[in-house]
Amino acid sequence: MLAFTIRRLFEALVVMLTVALLAFVLFRYVGDPVSQMVGQDTSLEDRTRLRLELGLDDPVYIQFARFVGNAVRFDFGISYQVKQPVTRLIAERMPATIELALAAALFAVALGIPMGVYTGIHRDSWLSKLFLTVSLIGISLPTFLIGILLIYIFAVWLNVLPSFGRGDTIPIGFWRTGLLTASGLKALVLPAITLGLFQMTLVTRLVRSEMLEVLRTDYIKFARARGLPERAINFGHALRNTLVPVITVIGLQLGSIIAFAIITETVFQWPGMGLMFIQAVQHADIPVMAAYLLLVAFLFVLINFIVDLIYVRIDPRIRILRRGA
């Protein structure tokens, strides 16, 4: 288990360094950092001095090492556009994105798993067919269209939910949460559904196909032959055996949810990192873009790592394999 954890950590490190290299190249070579920082009328001497101060004349590997060293200390430099430390910008924006992503994931799982189980068990019922048809819509409509449709129905037409923004937030330390106010919760509903619909569809279909597979296995037949109640068979024996692939996918999807939040945040003007990234792209704000890239990669890697640890808790066979490895 320890060897496994260490190997995984090492792999994660390699991934992070690769992404850091990309971010560094972006930062260092797309446009000239100095001319981004100074005004049109700065003298050549001033520019050279700044260049020296920033260490931009050092060998590339030293610059890269410095970049990584700074990143590890969460120092991503100053935003070209708003002239504030990037770290502060991110700290302001991250809670909004994380809360949105978790709400979307919760929505996807809380609806997707029961629907998947139901459609797996009652293959031919009309309700299953309805679920699958609806889920087809979830897969085929683009996110922004779903967002706009939801805004049209619930904000414009029924006028029950807000169409943009995050509502009121309350600070808990550096974290501003929208989960503790009524307006914050209301504001969360439409973006979370928009962002989570695709994942919900994915979870439904995945759980369904896994259930169909597992229900055909010998141990389910044997469980029936032992006279176990249907509920124990479906939820105890069958569902649990579908969980390893389901958790993998949900975990990986959580990463994509955060990445795809860009679109949803734009549609709903949700003040998260995705919106920040879009604004950074519009203004060629390289430090912010580089930091966002690193952060999303880090979240991906972190989630992957956690998913791996959860696996081991669910499936005892993996424990043995890993012990041997």
Next chain:
Amino acid sequence: MPDSVLSVRDLRVGFATRHGTLVAVDGVSFDIAPGEVLGVVGESGAGKSLTGAAVIGLIEAPGRITSGEVWLAGRRIDTLGAEAMRKVRGRRIGMVFQDPLTSLNPLYRIGDQIVETIRAHANVSEDTARERAIALLQEAGIQGARARIDSYPHEFSGGMRQRVVLALALCAEPDLLIADEPTTALDVSIQAQIIALLKRLCRERGTAVMLITHDMGVIAETADRVAVMYAGRIVEIGPVREVLRNPRHPYTKGLMGAIPTIAARTGRLVQIPGAMPRLAAIPTGCAFHPRCSQAFDRCYSERPERMPAGAAEAACWLFAEPTRVHA
């Protein structure tokens, strides 16, 4: 037979297809007395597994029992509702499937699976059920059962897992055990041990057994009576010595002729020239006639029912008494 544990009457199992119903089990009748071991043999596709599945009520769609009756200790069970039938399964009829290696849920400790089964059928505490499980595992030949009860299936060898499966199938003390090729998937070297264990556990409990197998050696050693199936029907049924030593039906003769000595344990049913017909193309008259060297006119048009043949019964016109022949 009123004192039978199991009584199957004229059982038919069919599959509804686009081209009509395929009949896979066709008018099967047999009885099993308390504590008796009935061997069921026949080539692949003869309908052995389906007959077992029909008895325990686990035929999967699109298959279904199209007619006939199944009686368990004097109570008709093929008409029971889902919940009533669930209570029969495990508690009154146990079942062991073809592949013991995949019969256990890989994610649950074996003890939990046994305890769960015991408690699904008896109102006992977790601790009581656990003690019973340990005792049962011990009886099933798991050394150090108390220590191993919390192991996962993959921590056991194939033979050991089969012992666990047997313990599971018997843990609610059924009156009848259906064992569908319980050793086919196992190493030859441990097959005999498992059969011996099955025999011992069932004899001690007075559990009757329906033992489906391809292994004539196993039948000879284990069964009291044997039923030979061909194309969905029982073609011969009788006391095991009688049928093995003195087979009457030409198909049974073919099967026996194919085995040099039982002791040699070659076991597998060897080919009789030709192949068993597909369900969609079962010949008229006696289904065996295209492969039968003794076939005569009547075999082509009329289907033989079972009739006395020595101490056994055979479904073959060779045993028709002259008086029973209608013009």
